[in-house]
Amino acid sequence: MNHTIAIQGFEGSFHQIAAQHYFGPALTLAPCATFTEVVRQVTCGEAHRGVMAIENSIAGSILPNYNLLQQNELQISGEVYLTIGQHLMALPGQSLADIREVHSHPMALLQCADFLSQYPHLRLVETEDTALSAKRIRDNQLAGVAAVAGRLAADLFEMDILAADIQSAKENYTRFLVVERPEDAQSPASPNKASLYFHTVNTPGSLVKVLSCIADHNINLSKLQSIPHPGRIWEYFILADLEFDRPEQFQAALHAVEQVAEGLRVLGVYQKGITY
Structure with a gap:
C-alpha cells in the first residue's frame, strides 16, 4: 500500500510539522501547491492520506477546504492542532531596517497583520507557501526580502530570525484534518468526535430542531x-463537529438528526486531536 502523505505546502511548512506529529517523523511526503491537489492525490490513490488545514484561531475557517470535503468522497480519519509561531526571517547578516519586502502565504500575512502594519514601507507579497518563500530567498540570495514562516523553515534554509512570534495573537492555533479514501479507512478504537454535513428546509425553526437533537443526547457541538x-x-450546507463520550451516544443522535435534516452525510468519526 502507498503510505505517502500528501500535504499542502513544501519542505519546512506547518503542514509538514503537523503530519510529523500525527504520523511520526519518518514518513514520505508529497508536497502540493494547492489543497485541490492534495484532495486529487488522495482521491486517485497517488497518496495514502492527506493533511489539510481547515481553520485557524486568528484567521478563522478556510471555507474552500470545507467545499472540497463536501464535493469529494473523502473521509476524515483524524485531526491535529498545531501551535503556530510566525517569524520574520531573512538572509544572514541583515537587520529589519534592511528589509523592503515580506513574502508569505496570505493566511500567514493575515495572522501577522498587526506587526506588519507598524512598517508601512514594507511591500507585502503573497505566495503559495510560507516555507517555500524562505527557500526562494535562500536559493536566489534575495537581499532586502524577508519571509514569514515557521522556525523549521529558518533552520532548514539557514535564515536569521529578525523578529520572533510576530502573530497578532500569541495563542495562535491551526487545526489540520487527516483525510483518506473511505475504502482505506479503519475504524478508530475509541472515537469521540464526528464531522457531518446536512442542510435543512428554509423554514422557521428547522435548524433549531437539528440542534435540539444533538443537545438532547448530551453531545457537545464544538x-x-x-x-x-x-x-x-x-x-x-451546515457543517457540524460533534464531541461525545460513547459511539452509541453519537449513533442515537445521528438517527434523531436524520429525521429532521436533509442531505445528511457523515464526513468522519475519529478521535479528537492533540494540541502540539
Missing part, C-alpha cells in the same frame, strides 16, 4: 459552520 449550497441562492 463547531457549526454554514457553507453556500451550490446552485441554490441563499441556501446553505
